[in-house]
Amino acid sequence: MADTSPNNPLQRHKQFFVSLAVGLVVFAAVFPLIGSLPVSTRLAYSISIAADSFFVVFIALVIAKMPLLSGRYLSKNARELDLPVLGIFAITLGIVAMAIVLLFLLINHKDRDPIELGFAMLSIPLGWFTIHAMAALHYAHVYWMDGDAIDTETKKKMPIGGLDFPGSKRPDGWDFLYFATVIGMTAQTADTAITTSHMRRVVLVHSILSFFFNAVIVAAVVNLAVSLGN
Template sequence: MVVAADAFFFTYLAMTALSLPYLDADYLSAHAAGSDEPVWAIFLVTLGAVVVAVVSLFLMINDTRWSAPLQAVLALAAVPLGWFAIHMMAAIHYAHEYWQPEDGEKGGKRGAAPRGGLEFPATPRPRGSDFVYFAYVVGMTAQTSDVAITRQSMRTFNLAHAVVSFFFNTVLVAAAVNLAVSLGS
C-alpha cells in the first residue's frame, strides 16, 4: 500500500512539475474546459493521502517488522508526498476553475473572458505557478495571503481546501509528536 501510494504521488508530482513551465495564461485559457479533476476526486485522493500517512506512521511506530530502513523511508516519504500531491491537485483545480470561459462555453475560445475568482496582485493573467503559490499557501496556513477570492464557487472550494489542510496538518503534527515520544522511550 505504501509503495503504491508513494509511486502515485511521486508520478503525479513529477508529471505536473514538468508541465508547470508550459502552463502560461494562454495555455490555461485555451485548455480550461478539459481535463480538470472533479472536486470529488480531489477529496478522494486527499482522504487516501491522509489514510496512507497515518497508517504508514502508525505502522512504523508500532510494528517491529517496519524496522528495516527501506520500509521506514517509504513510510516517511508517503507523508510529504501525499501533502504535496493534495495541494498540487488543488492548484490545478483552481487554475481550471479560474480560466473557465465566463459565458460557460466549452472549447476554450482564445481571448474569451475567464470566470476568474482570484485576484493576484499585479498579475492580470495568472499562470500555473501563481495557482501553485495560492494552493500551497492555503495548504501551509489554512488561509490565503495576498490573493483575493472574488467568486463564490472559488470561495467554496477554498474553504474546503483550507479545512482539509488544517486537519491534515494537525494529524501530521500529532503523528510527529507521537513518533518523537515513541523514539524517545
C-alpha cells in the same frame, strides 16, 4: 508553442493515470521480491513504496507541465485540464489515508524496521504536496471557466475568475500552484484576494482538508518522538 486541447479523458488526466499505473506496477514488483518477510511486513513495504512512487511521479509530471500552463493556454483549455474532483481526488485521498494509517501503525509497533518506517514517513510530505498540486489544477480550472459576463471588445465570455493575483499578467500554472501551497502551509491567502463566492467555497474545502492533514502531520511527529523516547 501551439495551444492544443487534450482530446479524451485519458489524455486530459494522464498525470494521474500514469502515476497510478506506476504505483500499481511498483506494488506488484516489490511484493514478491521480499517474499522472505512476513506477509504483514511485505504489505507495509509494498504499500509505502507504491504510494511514494505514485506521489513522486504525479508531482514530477505536474511540475514538468508547468512551463506549458501559461495564462493564454489555461484560458483556452482550463475545462479540459481539470481533474474530476469526486473520482480522482477521492482515490488520491484514499492512497494518502492508507499511507497515514500505515505510518501510525509502524510508529506504535515495537519491532518496526527503520527502512520500512522511513518509506512510510516519506509518504506524508509527498502526499501533502500531491493534494495541493491537484488543488492548484482545480483552481486554474475554476478561475478560467467561462462566466456569464461578455467582454465588450472581443464579444467573448469572460472567465469566472475569483482570485486577484498581484500584477497585470494573466495567472499561469505557477500562480495557482503558489496559491494552493500557501493555503496548505499557512491556511491563509497571503497576497492573493478571493473575489467570488464560488472560489470561496473551493478554498473553504481546501482549507479544511489542509487543516486536518497538517494536524495529522503534527500528531505523527509527536507520536514518533514519544515512541522513540520510550
